[in-house]
Amino acid sequence: MAEPSSPAAAGSTASAALTPATEGAWAVTGNWTLQGLGPLTLPGTLPAAHTPPQMLEGTGLLALDSAGAWVLKRWLAAAAASPRLHGWPPRAAGLMNQVQADAAAPLLQLARRSFLHRAGERAVAAALQARDFLRFIGKVAVVAAGQWRQPARWRWRAVLHEVEIGGYDALPIIGLTSFLLGVVVAYQGADQLRHYGANVFVVELVGYAMLREFAPLIGAIIIAGRSGSAYAAQIGTMVISDEIDALRTIGIDPVQRLVLPKVVALAVALPLLTVFADITGVFGGMVMARSQLDIGFVEFVDRFGRVMQGSALLIGVGKSLVFAFIIASVGCFQGLRTQGSADSVGRQTTLSVVQAIFLVIVADALFSVAFNMLGL
């Protein structure tokens, strides 16, 4: 069965050549394979045929593979010739005939679409996704309301487990980030305040900035990258391996079993994390105030207690509750939208983080406007 038409069986390294023999006949010699073709693979390197070849002499042909056959076919097509094959090894002849018989149909190309077309498509897709997201939030709310009346059916163990990995395990990173943020805020403020001799106002600066804005925001951003992405990846993987469909057929609602514990857990964990971030952030500001502005810890804490209003803390914690709902529902929503193959999981995970952070900042901006109008 091993015929010398396969490149290695030929064993020779003679390179491919095409030479005019007698009138209308060309000799095909050497290894017409990927290795043997060498520079002949480039268009225009084969000798030009002035009259269409009538016959291809193949007695000197050592090996032919489909690349060689196609190079030859292209040369023949340029000369508008369909010659007879003479003296070819049987397998090479079979391959050449097969290549010759199959018409080189013009390759299909993906239709090019105009910019407007693509923009329109994406706008519609975005609108549909927004509608689906609202529908999903509605579904979560309905399931949560249904659960409300049956506290025995709450899966507290799952909730507590999620609180542990989404909240407790995030304490070090949140604490450190928030501490550094407090240092930065105090440092930036210190320079300006010193000009006016208003050193002591660094307390208000750090206090309000951390409690109202930075602590909830930095907590939400870290948790979106940490937990939101994990939710999307976990649920997405379950979609790929048909686990979500299996849950549905067993009669378990994936929203109730998978989504709700995560939403509840994050709604518990993120406000608590925010309080922790408040503490470490203000502490960072205190450290900076003492070293740069000569305001001791006692003086700082004393003033903090007198000037800060409780509403600042509540506003920050309240915002973080909303952020928690956004992060958990976006993560689960994008996870459930996974379809097809494993690379879709990665795409949905990325999307969940980007969208969650975007929506958190949009919500934060809306809060600022609303609080301004309410005079809070």
Add this chain to the structure above:
Amino acid sequence: MAAAADFAVELQQIGTRFGSRSVHEGLELAVRRGEILGLAGGSGSGKSVLLREMIGLQRPTSGRVRLFGDDIDKLDTAQALALRRRWGVMFQRGGLFGALNVRQNVGLPLREHSDLDDALIDQIAEWKVALTGLPPDAGLKLPGELSGGMLKRAALARAIALDPELLFLDEPTSGLDPASSAGVNELILRTHALFGPTIVIVTHDLELLWQVCDRVAVLGEGRVLALGTMTELSRHTHATVAAYFTDARSARQPAPRASAQAPAASHG
């Protein structure tokens, strides 16, 4: 060396252990050039592991793997690369790159290993896709958009992109309906007729073993329990081999093909 050149693959005293579990022990197998060899055996008999060892994705704990007479452990980087251009592998779940469409998947080995211009590579890739019986629009589809049968065909098209002398097929018909798997059987035979490669097929599809394979090796107890044409194997007396065939065959009618296949099977 003359004898070695007659074999595309030689496995000598292969031993494979995973921790304390022994999969192969003293396994010997030689695949003749140009034949279609089926590797059969029950689940867990180490068929797929053996295939991975042949293509160098996994090293046996002991023993030697020779491809085209060369010990694959002793090849330098350039030789190993040259060897990879001489074989094609079709993975069980396709192994097609999800980010590339079918035409790009098939063209990738050519683009990587040749100086052909893009237009010709696209033509050759499209021709190979057409050879496997896929419709003309399949070349532009992503692997994720293909059905199981189409995926197998696309995977085969990529495996034969470089006209390999040695083709490894891992479960080419698993998960296919009878009509699609008959189509794949026919496709393997057509590929063999056109390019003449040595083909090693891991499978437990009896239809495929009967219709396509010249010889079949049955794995079990860590070694090759039996090796021969299907007709020979169906009369084999070893309990495990006999059970493998009679169990599977008692579920269907006694195959009259057995006699029709015999003359064809003896040529390997």
